[in-house]
Amino acid sequence: MPHEHNDHCGHESHEHDHNHDSTELGFQDNLYLHIDRQNAVTLNSEGKASDILKPWHERLDENKYIESDADDQLIIRIPFTGSVRLRALLLKSGPGDQTPSKIALFANEPNLDFEDVSDRKPTQEFNVPQGREVGEYAVKTARFSNISGVTLFIPSSQGADTSRIYYLGFLGSWTAAKQQPIITVYEAQANLADHEKIQGMDGTWSAPGL
Incomplete structure (x- = not known):
């Protein structure tokens, strides 16, 4: 039976190293x-x-990862804290045949699960090469503009019984979600004259019509 994990983790420091590799430009x-x-x-x-x-500075760390359980399929749902214009997906997976065969990326599909994923057309798909570095996968930004979250579906590994991912990141721009105005309607003090007394039940008040 597939397991679902909902994370509750605290704030982590945000820093990076100064190894100027190809993905450093995206920091x-x-x-x-x-x-x-x-x-x-x-x-x-x-x-x-x-x-x-x-x-960012932990992107190459292999001590923590996720691995598929019952088979080699995985679904990862990622919500953002505001509106995002996505530019690229960052992924470190593997090793070897535990590398996903491909990534199917869905924009704004927060409840996607294994039962209905086959009926949905991915917003974009990527083939995943084997390797030890973080791969950068450019998305078609027009399809991932003003989104609140993405869902990744891994349909299979490249031959192993399970799929494994070490690091998942995203590049793009973020804006705070627009807050809807909150209108508070309240009555400072209940006025008993506004209610109707029920005969025969002294001290008990009910709204008119009840």
């Missing part, structure tokens, strides 16, 4: 701080979403 628009990590969910996994939603 400035890393969306790590704008992921709602407490509400990120993984389906059919050993491990929690927070194990792979790491700060």
